[in-house]
Amino acid sequence: MAGPKHFLDIDRFEGDTLRDILDVGRSFKAGTPPDGEPQPLAGKALALIFEKPSTRTRVSFEVGIRQLGGDAVVLEPSSTQLGRGETVADTARVMSRYVDAIVIRTVKEAHLLELAEHATVPVINGLTDRTHPCQLMGDVMTFEEHLGAIAGRTIAWCGDGNNMASSWIQAAVRFGFELRLACPEPLSPPQDVLDWAAREGGRVLVTSDMAEALDGADCVVTDVWVSMQDDDKRPDRHNLLRSYQIDDAAMAMAKPEAIFMHCLPAHRGEEVAASVIDGPQSVVWDEAENRLHAQKGILLWCMK
Ligand code: CP
Numbered sequence: 001m002a003g004p005k006h007f008l009d010i011d012r013f014e015g016d017t018l019r020d021i022l023d024v025g026r027s028f029k030a031g032t033p034p035d036g037e038p039q040p041l042a043g044k045a046l047a048l049i050f051e052k053p054s055t056r057t058r059v060s061f062e063v064g065i066r067q068l069g070g071d072a073v074v075l076e077p078s079s080t081q082l083g084r085g086e087t088v089a090d091t092a093r094v095m096s097r098y099v100d101a102i103v104i105r106t107v108k109e110a111h112l113l114e115l116a117e118h119a120t121v122p123v124i125n126g127l128t129d130r131t132h133p134c135q136l137m138g139d140v141m142t143f144e145e146h147l148g149a150i151a152g153r154t155i156a157w158c159g160d161g162n163n164m165a166s167s168w169i170q171a172a173v174r175f176g177f178e179l180r181l182a183c184p185e186p187l188s189p190p191q192d193v194l195d196w197a198a199r200e201g202g203r204v205l206v207t208s209d210m211a212e213a214l215d216g217a218d219c220v221v222t223d224v225w226v227s228m229q230d231d232d233k234r235p236d237r238h239n240l241l242r243s244y245q246i247d248d249a250a251m252a253m254a255k256p257e258a259i260f261m262h263c264l265p266a267h268r269g270e271e272v273a274a275s276v277i278d279g280p281q282s283v284v285w286d287e288a289e290n291r292l293h294a295q296k297g298i299l300l301w302c303m304k
């Protein structure tokens with residue numbers, strides 16, 4: 001018997017499946033749900049486990065499952081037995097008896113994988129220290145709403161080679177776009193993710209030169225300099241990243257019609273200038289909204 005349909009990472013999917021998921025998300029957004037069924041998950045329950053803070057992921061999944069007819073239970077380890085040492089595996093076995101799918105945001109990817117191994121219901125990656133695939137689904141949807149098909153286009157990532165950078169690399173391969181990452185050398189994306197992209201024939205360039213990444217790009221993306229799991233590491237992060245800020249001069253190196261994306265939360269004056277994130281090329285609020293729509297596609301793929 002086939003196991004549960006987990007949504008763990010972009011690299012585990014065929015491009016066509018990811019496209020189908022986005023199409024479903026788009027039809028909900030357009031008010032024309034697949035098969036004319038606005039609440040296809042009626043009676044289903046979704047658990048959300050947050051080992052780290054969240055605004056967008058939590059609210060968009062909670063509202064999303066309710067709009068699809070289901071219900072949500074949100075758990076923080078400190079208020080559950082996970083916080084007192086119950087294993088992730090046992091938690092997976094128990095939760096599978098109550099709910100129909102589990103979203104988890106973890107401090108360690110190993111927790112996500114352990115949950116997926118022992119759960120008998122679908123597990124969805126709501127961000128780990130390594131990746132953030134749900135965000136990428138919303139990001140691709142947002143790019144295509146503004147600029148058309150993403151295949152063959154050029155995206156420039158500037159800043160930390162973090163979890164978002166890894167998911168962008170995986171998306172570049174699966175959705176067929178060119179990705180140029182400008183990162184300070186010590187904060188380059190993980191080598192195993194880059195090696196995977198190279199093996200898959202992806203067009204992924206890593207450079208420390210902002211101009212090389214930004215030249216003629218269709219879309220400019222950045223993220224915080226200090227991710228949630230990085231608080232106590234590398235005190236030199238700000239110094240390393242200072243010259244990678246997206247300001248007006250950086251945007252001017254991209255195409256005139258280029259859009260600016262950021263998964264949020266943002267730190268104005270650090271990774272992005274206020275004039276850019278609050279300016280006419282920024283699509284960050286659409287991007288945040290599209291988490292809701294793209295994730296409806298993910299929920300349906302996992303749970304129906
Ligand atoms: N972009 C994102 O995942 O935001 P949250 O941390 O608020 O969920």
Ligand code: NVA
Pocket residue numbers: 127132162163164223224226227228229263264265
């Ligand atoms: N890289 C950021 C993304 C937040 C949505 C972090 O992990 O904190």
